[in-house]
Amino acid sequence: MTDRxxxxxxxxxxxLATLYATPGEANKVPRIGVLSPFPSSYGPGPxxxxxxxxxxxxGYATGRNVALEYRWADGHADRLADLAADLVRLxxxxxxxxxxxxxxxxxxxxxxxxxxxxxxxxxxxxxGLVASLARPGGNATGSTFIGEETIGKQLEFLKxxxxxxxxxxxxxxxxxxxxxxxxxxxxxxxxxxxxxxVVISVQSAEDFEPSIQAxxxxxxxxxxxxxxxxxxxxxxxxxxxxxxxxxxAIYGAREFAExxxxxxxxxxxxxxxxxxxxxxxxxxRGAKPSELPxxxxxxxxxxxxxxxxxxxxxxxPQSLLLRADRVIx
Numbered sequence: 001m002t003d004r005x006x007x008x009x010x011x012x013x014x015x016l017a018t019l020y021a022t023p024g025e026a027n028k029v030p031r032i033g034v035l036s037p038f039p040s041s042y043g044p045g046p047x048x049x050x051x052x053x054x055x056x057x058x059g060y061a062t063g064r065n066v067a068l069e070y071r072w073a074d075g076h077a078d079r080l081a082d083l084a085a086d087l088v089r090l091x092x093x094x095x096x097x098x099x100x101x102x103x104x105x106x107x108x109x110x111x112x113x114x115x116x117x118x119x120x121x122x123x124x125x126x127x128g129l130v131a132s133l134a135r136p137g138g139n140a141t142g143s144t145f146i147g148e149e150t151i152g153k154q155l156e157f158l159k160x161x162x163x164x165x166x167x168x169x170x171x172x173x174x175x176x177x178x179x180x181x182x183x184x185x186x187x188x189x190x191x192x193x194x195x196x197x198v199v200i201s202v203q204s205a206e207d208f209e210p211s212i213q214a215x216x217x218x219x220x221x222x223x224x225x226x227x228x229x230x231x232x233x234x235x236x237x238x239x240x241x242x243x244x245x246x247x248x249a250i251y252g253a254r255e256f257a258e259x260x261x262x263x264x265x266x267x268x269x270x271x272x273x274x275x276x277x278x279x280x281x282x283x284x285r286g287a288k289p290s291e292l293p294x295x296x297x298x299x300x301x302x303x304x305x306x307x308x309x310x311x312x313x314x315x316x317p318q319s320l321l322l323r324a325d326r327v328i329x
Contacts, residue, residue, distance in 0.1 A: 030284055031067045033087030033095045035103050037080060037229035040072045045099030045120060046232060046255055047270035054277035075204070075233045077102045077175055084110035094280055097121075097142070100229050101178045104129055108140050115289045118142030119276040120227070120269055122178040124294050133294040141279060141289040143272040145297035151182060152189035154224045154250045154265050157302065159193050160320050161263070161309065162248040165221035169200040169212075169247075171238075173228040182226075205234040208241045216245060223249035225256065227266060235259060248312055257303040257328060262312065267297035301325045 036044040044051075060066045069092055071083035084106040087095055095111070097104040097118040104118035108129055116139055121129065124144035130136035133144070155168065168190065172179040183199060190197045198220050200211045215223075223242060225231060231238055232255070239260050242249050250263050257264040275295050282292060303326045309316050321327060 029065050029067055030093040031069055031090065032280065033069045033071065033090065033092035034098050035071050035073075035080065035084055035087060035095060035107055036098045037073045037075065037077060037100055037103050038233050039074045040070070042233050044070065045269075045273070046253055047273050048098060050270035051098075051119075051273035051277050054274045055280070058277060058281045060281075073103070073229070075230055077173075077229070080106035081109065088114060094283055096276060096280060099232075100176070100227070101127055101129075102176055102229075104140070104142070105177065108138075112139055114139065115283045116140040116142075117276050117279045117283070117289070118144075119272045120267075122146070122182065122227075126181060127177055130294055133296060135290070136292070136294050137290050139289050141292040141294055143275050143295045143297060145267040150252065150266055150300070151186040151224060151226075153300075154252075155186070155190055155193055155195060157263065157265055157320065158222050158224060158248065158250045159195065160317055161314055162222050165248070166194065167196045167198055167218065167220050169198045169215040169220040169223045171200045171202060171211075171223055171225040171231070173203055173226075173230050174199070174201045175203055176228055179226060202230065204230060205237050208234070208238050212241050212245060212247075216247075221247070223247050225249055225251045225261075227252035243308075243311075246312055248314060254301055254303040254326070257305045260308060261305060262308045262314075263302065263304045265302045266300065268299035268301050271299050272297060303328065
């Protein structure tokens, strides 16, 4: 096994040297542009460490045989287009759109030739990133999930833990093009559970308090909080607002439940980042993004925080605890 691992690592380095060396530039290494909607203090994206670990395991070491060029939008989606264009001007050899649909769309708009790998994108076909999952065409590939299915399960789990609720607030950033279609498709699952969805639109952290207060005035009894860079980057502030108003809430990623949220359900983002590392490796070896299938998330996580449930006076059904992938002690 050791000899095989050594061969794979050495082979990767050798391939990179062959691919990118030019006369007078024998030591040139590929540059990967990492486009992040987050502040640099947060990091490129949730679970990005899984990408680094996998990428390193494939034989890549920053500063030795690969360079990473980071661009941070600091939670402002309107900056993504300029940052993507900046990476194209460098130029970079690959753009890694490290989180979310807006960043991936900005990358796709900035270039039709530089390969793009995206992670954490909802409905890549529906938003126009790729032609199909099996044959994406163009210069982009990555991993995706179907948001409508995720929200349906979130509503189901929230109803189990808070059976008396009838109106649920969907906390979303409507500037994210994913969520208009997702919300429309979620109306039927909500009705089937006897729930009415109320949209709570937020575009910045300053929107959290007034938007949640407005929802409470509309008799919202619980929340489903979706995945968006604004919500991720301002997680403590959002969690504090939800706790202050004693609202049962389910979030789109485990980081919320791990930091005091009641529970979370969503795609395994760490797995999506690991897959991104493999896709980038394949492209560096000569594969074309147009021929690398987009991988649809198959692993979803339900995380429950019993301490928060106790604070809210809620009893977690045993069936839900048994269904959970993780129960935070």
